[in-house]
Amino acid sequence: MSNLHRRQIVLLLLASFAGGANAQAAYPSKPITLIVPTAPGGTTDIAARMLAEPLGKALGQSVVVDNRGGASGGLAAVAVKRAEPDGYTLLMQYSGYHVITPHVVKQAAQWEARDLQAVANVLSAPQVIVVREGLPVKTLAELVAYAKANPGKLSYASSGNGSLQHVTGAMLEQQAGITMTHVPYKGTGPALQDLLGGQVDLTFGTPPPYIPFIQSGKLRALAVTGSSHVASLANVPTAAEAGLPKLDATSWFGVFAPAKTPKPIIDKLTAEIAKVMATPAFKQKATELGATADYMSPQQLNDYSTSELARWAQVVKAAKIEAD
Template sequence: MTQFAWPSFEPALMHFARMKSGVTAVLAKPTLLCAIVAIACAAGGIASSQTFPNRPIRLVVGFAPAGPADVMARLIGQHLTSILGQGIVIDNRPGAGGTIGARAVAESDPDGYTLLLGNTSTLVISPLIYKNVNYDPVKGFAPIAALGTTSNLLIVNPALPVKSVQELIALARAHPGKLNYASAGIGTPPHLIGEMFKQRLNLDVVHVPYKGGGPSVAATVAGETQFSFENPASSLPLVEAGRVRALASTSDRRSSQMPDVPTMIEAGIADFTSVSFTGVVAPAGTPGAIVDRLNAAINASLQSPEIAGTLVKLGVDAKISSPQEFAAFLGAERDKWAAVIKAAGVRAE
């Protein structure tokens, strides 16, 4: 263990003994004691940062095992274990859109040993649509690092007579209130992307929420709904099989897996981008040195060939970021979706 050289307090004692400012001894003694305590606390913080981590780290996931968030947590956890020299324990706490796990982390000690695998739901959307999440997504956490982002595909049932985004827009305008789109549920990214699509283009289309991404995609395949904004991991195989047609991606650039599919911007809708993100945060108040240590370890993990290759298969774009860059990204995402949610009047059921 690294030994910390405690500073000598003798110079401070000599200084206070020589004070001739008229401060009485009764006041000087408590003042000196406070100074000594402050120095000792700072020294202890430095020492703990230098030895971090010296025991296993708990990574809380607010979703069930085997889901996308859990897969990401275990993938990153394995590499962090080898880099940090301590085990990463995955703690699944599903429920309420991920807010149960997020609250548990926000209320934990800010020592770096309890972290949250946060995402668009837990750190942005859920606090905006649920009445009582019992944590502040801004003041409750210290951003550490982004892990990756996933765009969505605008897909349509192949029987729909459209082959481009502009043709879909024209059809919707010609038949107001007749087209509908599926989502994985109220407040999910596919729902809010659809709302943003409606708002930007002033369209009258109907939202049909389903219980999960699987039923949502199946509804578009079966023709129950005409279109939806889906995760590439679930929709790309259907596109390749001809069971749905992909019109555009919500990313800011074309995917290497779908080079022939334009972005929404290329399809003629200015500034229309949307990504779902995953990242790691700690409780607010976690020492900066520990945040930086974790950030460096996460970024190193993301650059490993094994993780990079796996993320591509999952349809995830790895994102290298500093804590400050991740914090700025979170702020921009909250501002964007808060405006969409307010305009649509979205509230969780």
């Protein structure tokens, strides 16, 4: 091989390395897809859309929300698991799917937590316990007393077997020593409609869908299941204040990437997400939804989700909950 050929090969290799470095440094160089494991309109979808536009502006590329509901979050999680780990396919994950579904849905075996890389938590929201108009209870203590006096008579709605609402109801039964009748629905919307119609007595859920009806008096909020008050429901006590200090069922909504996504990409994403979440506009929108802008770093979110996975496993096992 001549010296000229050797020099040409060396130059080609150097150009290749430089091109790779520039490509990585230029991330993102095309639109990013943020997959949502639910239909449009729910809190997970709202969280994704709250983040997508300002994050896209910060990164200089569009962040496109792609709703892929189904299989208790499995369709979306598997899609992200199988995507190239290049930062262009992300998941706005819902905690109920991340830490409860794996315990109750066999199809969840198609993905595991280790298949996803935590990027940042975006929103956190407690469940609110709401009862129908006309139910003769005004506090959580009165609800517990009513349930004890009428075993199995109270019915609570959920968005399906194995959903967070279902498991929150089971947690309430376990901690209060009561028995209720679980009525599963295919989503929060149908459950809410039957609650408003008086076909069921109560339900649990993140505040956004219920706030308008609480404010109008069509539903009554008894307590929130987190450790702090919800600004848009300032007069509603926490479960601890209402007598059940261990009734903590907070939902969280965080961004995940495929496993093995390069650390520089994760670092850039989480840094820009943190900046977006720190803006007054984002915080105000979160407050209006009955949530909080609750940033967690990749390591913090990974540690938290791991501990939550173990905590909810105990509730599911004790209640013998299985999905359809």
